[in-house]
Amino acid sequence: MKKRVLAVLLALTMIMTGTAMANTLADIVQRGELRVAVQSGAAPYAFVDKNGDHTGSMVDFAKDMADRMGVKLKILDFDWDGLIPALLSGKADILAADMTPTLKRHLKITFCDPWYYVQPCVFTTNDATFLKPEDVNKPDVTVGVLLGSTGETIAKQYLPNAQIKTYKGGGRMIVQALLAGHVDAGVNDDLAVLTVLPDFPPKSVRLLDRRLGQGKDPLAFAVRHESVNLWQWINLYFAFARSDGSYDKNIKYWMESTDWKKDH
Structure with a gap:
């Protein structure tokens, strides 16, 4: 009898908990605030401009989302490796970063439909002798990547013989490391690289003509698994x-x- 009662109580608890968790969208509206986790160092996706304001493509989308919900927007800034924990802990309702949906990441969070596509590339200094990715795939070549990024995964997959060196922060970090001589080349999505190049000496960095991977990679907003209604709302x-x-x-x-x- 006790086991049956406990089973019923457990079932009721799971139902009530699932219902509460599923009301993420209602919670946002009731709270009057949409909380979005970003990494402010990844222009043009999300960054802090010269006036000290959070801005960028994903920030603008988040502002528009909040406006259409009729709530205020709160931007929460995290390092790349802190984005998913911030979402899972409930600090943020949405993860908005230049993040590619992967099967491994999807075990923890749910990605919305892709909103944009980019392509991984190899870049190096203008005076380097590398002409194609195969030239970089050597034991004596050090390649800079962002820690935990798709670029890191792709570099390890397509440049297995090179030495991979990881950095925390935005794509600018790898370009700075390259020009400082800390790495021989870098791997990141092509848009992230092209966006920061105007901030460095002209023709100091170039992208190799051939890209890495089999095609373009999708970028997507993400929510917690239980936030089904918010996931549907973002897609809509x-x-x-x-x-x-x-x-x-x-x-x-x-x-x-x-x-x-x-x-900006």
């Missing part, structure tokens, strides 16, 4: 944003030009 949001032109406006400004550099 991007459908509306694409239909009313706000998506194209964001992409053209942040991803397809460098006009934002003058404003």
